[in-house]
Amino acid sequence: MPPPLLQGPSHTPLKPLLLLLLLTLPPTTTSHTSSTTTPPPLSTYLSQWQPARATYYAASDPRDTVGGACGYGDLVKAGYGMATVALSESMFERGQICGACFEIKCVDDLRWCIPGTSIIVSVTNFCAPNYGFPSDAGGKCNIPNKHFVLPIESFEKIAIWKAANMPVQYRRIKCRKEGGIRFTISGSGIFLSVLISNVAGAGDVTSVRIKGSRTGWLDMGRNWGQNWHVNANLQNQALSFEVTSSDKMTVLSYAVAPKDWRFGQTFEGKQFET
Template sequence: MGANMMSWSMQVALVVALAFLVGGAWYGKPTGAGPDDNGGACGYKDVNKAPFNSMGACGNLPIFKDGLGCGSCFEIKCDKPAECSGEAVVVHITDMNYEQIAAYHFDLAGTAFGAMAKKGEEEKLRKAGIIDMKFRRVKCKYGEKVTFHVEKGSNPNYLALLVKYVDGDGDVVGVDIKEKGGDAYQPLKHSWGAIWRKDSDKPIKFPVTVQITTEGGTKTAYEDVIPEGWKADTTYTAK
């Protein structure tokens, strides 16, 4: 359970009733996905493509949570200035910022910031700079199967996984693997962003089953998702 923000159960209760005031700004290209490399501090490299669709956001520490907030989804909207539509849009946490402009602060991709504007007023809204927004945590609806990218540098004794597209809670706060022929799960260490790793003093036996845990406590196992004969810098999709 993340300690930097309120507990998940408290979030769910409050999200139903209200939204929180937050500082909002944008970065990158006006109609871009944020980072120049379409990546960010979560380790994603394709936030300009579906299902992120350039609707990414940097969260400050209580939102990013040292990477444990990666993939979580927030509904945001603005009422002022006049260019704001007042309609809510959903953004995904894909990056982080260190600014303490407000207790909670988002730096949005230019595309995401403009999405809060009235039609045709996107550029005018971006010129407003830092604005007040309302936000609330919502369930993610990626519409994709969970993927596990075996990171570069992985080898028989070292496995690093980037986890993406978790519907529901969106985030991942724990990853465990079960080796071929094994009965017990072994915990992976959080490396950075959305990346988890296993350092082993003996070769890991593949295929491995991967179990992820979200902040809400949901555990889901993906049987033999990393196959025998796996390759580094390769993405494997849950069945």
């Protein structure tokens, strides 16, 4: 039973007073939740400039630019060239961030910075910490430092090389790539490893599934960097891939590798939209 209507001392209903109160209260907001959500565009939550520092390395031998902790191998052949960066431990995320793209600019040093310039680089390597030195001295890549190590060719686009350890600002941006995602297959017998590179959009990869023409979808595990593996006999089967990036976007590439694929070959699939 509803409560009795409030009355004033003269036993007249207080409807006008209640109406006045309702009109002066702020409007209420009703929230609705859903079991599925659409992630915001990468540019809306990865575009804030943040402070860091940057140094460079000068390769004395062309072989010094090959490889890295992300497993891409020859960076020139893989399409990354000198537009690459190694991240300190606090940023590297144990390799999950491999392939992500950053824009970096030099700041706060009018003597060494080249005004109005910035560079765009992809994560291909890891700057290991050195806990024999404090983080504010020789341990530039120690936790909690945010540090970028650039090829000198990239460093010199934003600062004079004599600057050495420079304050910079960075922001994560969408990766833009030519062509589709590349799948390089290696391994032996029932052990199959796939290097995933040339990823647009978020750039990094958080999960991978593979499907043979005679199997269902199989989860792959991260071996290291962007090398993913599965223990399954998938030879003499066409291979399909499902790749998910850190912004929860997924792209499916069906029958990327034909049934006569061989270890050591690279195949190109679909690409994330940018």
